[in-house]
Every structure is written in C-alpha cells, then in structure tokens.
Amino acid sequence: QQQVKQSPQSLIVQKGGIPIINCAYENTAFDYFPWYQQFPGKGPALLIAIRPDVSEKKEGRFTISFNKSAKQFSLHIMDSQPGDSATYFCAPYNTDKLIFGTGTRLQVFP
Amino acid sequence: GAGVSQSPRYKVAKRGQDVALRCDPISGHVSLFWYQQALGQGPEFLTYFQNEAQLDKSGLPSDRFFAERPEGSVSTLKIQRTQQEDSAVYLCASSIGGLAMNFGPGTRLTVT
Numbered sequence: 001q002q003q004v005k006q007s008p009q010s011l012i013v014q015k016g017g018i019p020i021i022n023c024a025y026e027n028t029a030f031d032y033f034p035w036y037q038q039f040p041g042k043g044p045a046l047l048i049a050i051r052p053d054v055s056e057k058k059e060g061r062f063t064i065s066f067n068k069s070a071k072q073f074s075l076h077i078m079d080s081q082p083g084d085s086a087t088y089f090c091a092p093y094n095t096d097k098l099i100f101g102t103g104t105r106l107q108v109f110p
Numbered sequence: 111g112a113g114v115s116q117s118p119r120y121k122v123a124k125r126g127q128d129v130a131l132r133c134d135p136i137s138g139h140v141s142l143f144w145y146q147q148a149l150g151q152g153p154e155f156l157t158y159f160q161n162e163a164q165l166d167k168s169g170l171p172s173d174r175f176f177a178e179r180p181e182g183s184v185s186t187l188k189i190q191r192t193q194q195e196d197s198a199v200y201l202c203a204s205s206i207g208g209l210a211m212n213f214g215p216g217t218r219l220t221v222t
Contacts, residue, residue, distance in 0.1 A: 006152075032209050043114070043201050043213030044153065089152050093209055096166050097143070100152030 003027050006090050006101030013080055014109050021075045021104045023090030030092035033066060035075045036100075038087045044100075047088070048075070080108045112136065114214035116202050122220045123192045131187045131217045135204030142185050143211060144177055145201040153201055159185060192221045 005024045013019045021035075034049035050057045050064045050073065057064045061078040077084055087105050091098040115134040123129050135142050141160055145153035146169075155169040161182035170177070174193075179185040189196055199218050203211040 034209070041215065043203070043215050045213065046210055049209070091152070096158045097155040097169070098145075098153075098211065100145075100154070103150075103152050 004090060004092060004099050004101045006104055008104060009102070010105040010107075012107045012109065015081060017080050017108070019077050019080055019084075019106055019108075021088050021090070021106070022072060023074065023092075023101055024070075024072045025092050025099075026071065027092070027094060027099075028071070029094050030099075032093040033064070033073050034091055034093065034098070035062075035064065036089045036091055038089065038103075044089060044091075077106075080106075082108050082110055084108050114202055114204050114212050116200075116214040116217050118217060119215065120218050120220075122222060125194060125221055126191055128188065128190045129192055129219065131189075131200050131219070133185045133187070133202030133204075133214060135183065135185070135202070136206075136212055137183075138206065139204035139212075140182075140207045141205045141211075142179055143203040143205075144185070144187050145203065145213075146171075147199040147201055147216070149198070156187070156200075189219075192219075194221050197221045 035047045036044035037047045038044040048059045048062045063076040066073040087103045090101045117132045144156040147153040157177045158166040159179045174190045176188045199216040201216045203213040205211045
C-alpha cells in the first residue's frame with residue numbers, strides 16, 4: 001500500500017457537487033488503473049478503469065483522468081448523489097494483484 | 111446467485127483457535143484471489159490461484175495462513191492458531207481471467 005497514495009481521506013459534498021479523488025503511485029510497472037467503490041458490509045465493486053495509453057475515460061457520471069508522466073490518476077464524480085456516499089479506492093494493477101490505496105470516504109448530502 | 115459468495119459472513123474465534131473461511135467464486139471463473147482488509151484500510155493482497163494452481167502466495171503474512179483450491183472452483187483460506195492481529199475482513203474475488211475482479215461480501219473475523 002505504500003506504493004499508492006490516495007487523497008483526500010474524506011470528502012463531504014452537497015448533492016450535485018463534483019468530488020475529485022486523487023491517487024499517486026510509484027511503480028511504473030502498473031498497467032491498469034481501476035477505481036473501486038465499497039459500501040459498508042460489502043466487498044469492493046469495480047466502478048471504472050483506464051489503461052495507461054489513454055488520458056481520460058468517461059462512463060456515465062464517472063470520469064478518470066490519467067497523467068502518466070506525473071504518475072497520478074483521479075476520479076471525478078459528476079452531479080453527485082446521496083447514493084454515491086461510499087468509500088472509494090484506487091487500486092492499480094501489476095502482474096496478478098491490485099494494490100489498493102487507503103481509501104476516501106465520500107459523503108454526499110441532499 | 112450470480113456473484114461470489116463467502117461463508118461464514120462473521121466468525122468469532124478465541125486466540126489460538128484454527129479457522130477456515132470458504133469462497134465460492136462465480137462459475138467458470140479461472141482466477142481467484144484472497145485479500146485481507148483491516149478496519150479503515152484498503153484491502154491487501156494475500157494469494158492468487160489460476161484454476162487449482164496457487165501462482166502467488168507472496169501476501170500471506172505468516173506460515174499460519176494457508177489457502178487451497180483443490181478442484182479449481184471453491185477455495186478455503188485457513189488460519190491456524192489465530193492471533194488478535196488476524197482480526198480483519200477477508201475478501202475473496204474471482205475473474206474470468208481478465209482484470210475485472212468480482213469481490214464477495216467478505217468474512218469478518220474477530221479474534222478475542
């Protein structure tokens with residue numbers, strides 16, 4: 001986990017806001033960059049992922065921005081909803097394992 | 111069901127007891143992974159199987175931890191002589207061979 005630094009630790013936004021969660025990594029061997037969403041009492045669920053040959057990917061209200069030279073990638077949630085309240089993890093992949101960040105707890109208030 | 115299932119969902123063990131945690135992956139999924147998630151932390155990799163072969167066990171924290179998948183489907187994570195620091199949620203994930211892992215709900219282990 002020391003290879004992956006995630007920020008902020010927690011985030012509070014109002015409905016409709018655009019929370020941004022950042023992830024910085026050290027290992028240049030990572031070749032797949034997913035974000036996972038986890039609700040209390042549940043396992044993580046894949047939200048969106050990007051390959052390093054692409055700088056941005058959008059799926060619905062979720063966008064990943066990827067900066068290979070800076071070794072950073074971020075998650076943007078457009079038009080956030082109370083149902084998006086969860087913990088989000090970046091988890092870059094290398095060889096056969098995901099390396100999870102420490103998580104960002106997002107709360108979206110109505 | 112269509113997802114990964116794990117049992118038991120909750121397990122309380124006294125220090126020194128042995129425990130066995132079960133994972134039923136999605137049918138047909140070749141790859142199976144175990145992760146350990148401490149309270150308030152991100153999951154940490156324990157071990158990886160491709161069919162019945164354990165290809166990576168670099169994340170197992172000690173020789174008290176043992177995982178098997180004898181027929182390439184169901185997997186069991188066994189922890190011998192449990193210690194308090196073993197208290198965590200143990201997550202199982204499976205994939206068809208690609209990168210999109212499907213996680214189960216986890217087993218919450220509490221060692222008293």
